[in-house]
Amino acid sequence: MKYEVGTVILSAGAGTRMNLSLPKPLAPFLGKCLVDYPLSQSIKMMNIVAKEKSFTGLVTGHGKELVEDYINENYKNHKISYAFQAEQLGTAHALKCYFDQIEDARNCEYTLVMCADTPLIESDSLELLYNEIKSNNLDGVAATFKVDNPKGYGRIIRSKSKGFHIVEEKDANEEERQVLEVNSGMYVLKTSFILDHLYSIGSENKSGEFYLTDLFKDDFNVSPILFENPSSFIGVNNLEQLERSEILMRKRIISSLREKGVRFVDSRHTYVNTDNIGERTFIHPNVSIDHQSIIGKNVTIEPGSIIINSTIEDGVTVKAYSHLEEVTLRSKSVVGPYARLRPGADIGEESKIGNFVEIKKSKLDRGVKVSHLSYVGDAEIGEETNIGCGFITCNYDGANKHKTKIGKKSFIGSDSQTIAPVNIGDECFVASGSTVTHDMNDGSFAISRSKQVTKEAMAKRFLKSK
Ligand code: UD1
Numbered sequence: 135m136k137y138e139v140g141t142v143i144l145s146a147g148a149g150t151r152m153n154l155s156l157p158k159p160l161a162p163f164l165g166k167c168l169v170d171y172p173l174s175q176s177i178k179m180m181n182i183v184a185k186e187k188s189f190t191g192l193v194t195g196h197g198k199e200l201v202e203d204y205i206n207e208n209y210k211n212h213k214i215s216y217a218f219q220a221e222q223l224g225t226a227h228a229l230k231c232y233f234d235q236i237e238d239a240r241n242c243e244y245t246l247v248m249c250a251d252t253p254l255i256e257s258d259s260l261e262l263l264y265n266e267i268k269s270n271n272l273d274g275v276a277a278t279f280k281v282d283n284p285k286g287y288g289r290i291i292r293s294k295s296k297g298f299h300i301v302e303e304k305d306a307n308e309e310e311r312q313v314l315e316v317n318s319g320m321y322v323l324k325t326s327f328i329l330d331h332l333y334s335i336g337s338e339n340k341s342g343e344f345y346l347t348d349l350f351k352d353d354f355n356v357s358p359i360l361f362e363n364p365s366s367f368i369g370v371n372n373l374e375q376l377e378r379s380e381i382l383m384r385k386r387i388i389s390s391l392r393e394k395g396v397r398f399v400d401s402r403h404t405y406v407n408t409d410n411i412g413e414r415t416f417i418h419p420n421v422s423i424d425h426q427s428i429i430g431k432n433v434t435i436e437p438g439s440i441i442i443n444s445t446i447e448d449g450v451t452v453k454a455y456s457h458l459e460e461v462t463l464r465s466k467s468v469v470g471p472y473a474r475l476r477p478g479a480d481i482g483e484e485s486k487i488g489n490f491v492e493i494k495k496s497k498l499d500r501g502v503k504v505s506h507l508s509y510v511g512d513a514e515i516g517e518e519t520n521i522g523c524g525f526i527t528c529n530y531d532g533a534n535k536h537k538t539k540i541g542k543k544s545f546i547g548s549d550s551q552t553i554a555p556v557n558i559g560d561e562c563f564v565a566s567g568s569t570v571t572h573d574m575n576d577g578s579f580a581i582s583r584s585k586q587v588t589k590e591a592m593a594k595r596f597l598k599s600k
């Protein structure tokens with residue numbers, strides 16, 4: 135055989151019960167998509183048990199182009215083949231499409247069948263399934279689990295002999311419905327066994343669909359493998375299951391972070407989707423961190439802050455209600471409260487960004503201070519420069535964006551603005567209320583506000599109370 139294991143992920147369903155505009159495999163899940171989870175876990179498992187002798191295929195249908203483009207874009211290092219199921223006639227029909235359209239599918243000793251809608255599955259469970267079929271020389275195994283409410287799942291009916299069969303919810307009688315052991319939709323089967331039986335599966339059931347579950351019969355050499363942890367196998371067919379699965383996955387991430395020494399004030403109200411957080415970092419409630427962000431050690435993130443695709447180095451403090459997207463905060467910098475850092479903001483070591491400051495596409499060197507109510511865009515600011523309150527880089531002339539450069543150890547007085555493009559040198563001083571339109575050499579002083587006129591005793595003309 136060319137391959138030891140081939141994985142097929144059934145992903146053609148419309149997911150009508152989800153009521154989404156996207157095909158179900160692309161339903162957003164912790165910042166990624168539903169299909170990413172079974173796919174990455176199967177790749178992980180196959181790398182362990184079969185190394186190069188493994189193969190991955192996907193059956194697509196609804197939103198075929200969208201699903202395939204997404205996978206091709208995100209799994210560039212893996213060869214993934216696709217089969218198309220034009221009409222969703224059932225899971226057995228989907229598997230037929232896989233074997234009919236992908237030649238290598240038949241060149242695998244074992245076939246792992248997975249559904250795109252089981253995001254909590256872990257590679258360890260898949261490895262265990264594979265070891266069970268091999269060590270007991272079975273033709274097929276199905277991963278099963280027990281639930282309090284089995285509604286919607288196929289019920290596992292164990293026989294007195296060695297095999298078992300599966301009855302779908304719709305076809306189950308009263309007694310069968312009481313069975314709490316259910317089918318996960320995850321199977322490892324000998325490929326030769328599938329090819330012997332798949333093509334004789336019919337659609338004589340309440341749904342009129344070709345059920346893959348009909349591969350399992352009481353007198354076959356097949357066995358259900360009961361797993362202890364039911365949450366790994368939750369199938370996502372509606373928005374309630376989607377939400378529940380996301381919460382469970384996040385809990386998993388949070389427990390592993392806690393083991394590493396990340397402290398949460400109240401993890402129930404913390405939305406952390408990355409496991410890339412260093413030890414002794416302290417996360418307050420209502421913080422959101424997406425799956426692409428990387429957070430260092432000894433970082434404090436105060437309540438209500440939102441962090442998207444950003445890198446935060448060791449010892450940083452993000453004060454309450456700050457919004458960070460595609461930014462870098464270098465070590466020991468302090469940001470917020472209420473800071474808005476937009477894509478391309480690179481905040482230097484030990485710099486301080488205060489309240490109501492917006493920074494976009496700008497590089498601030500070490501020890502820069504922008505403490506209050508400022509906008510800094512398309513700028514470079516040298517180390518230890520102090521920017522006063524209410525400063526604005528006027529970077530946009532209505533058609534183009536221009537750059538502002540400010541050297542090191544300069545002082546920009548409050549309520550000033552720079553009209554880009556403009557360069558201010560090192561150790562410069564701009565007086566409060568100035569508009570800087572011309573370049574300034576190192577060490578120079580600029581003031582551009584108009585002279586004050588004071589008229590004695592004239593205020594009463596303008597005051598209402600005379
Ligand atoms: C299926 C199982 C059920 C099991 C449950 C676990 C069958 C008949 N039933 O039911 O025993 O308890 O999963 O979650 O297999 N798909 C296709 N083409 C089709 C139909 C489905 O590719 O024609 C794909 C779907 O996209 C999905 C997967 O197969 O990823 C399972 O289909 P779904 O409709 O979710 O089946 P369930 O009703 O959940």
Ligand code: MG
Binds near residue numbers: 249251371
């Ligand atoms: Mg399902």
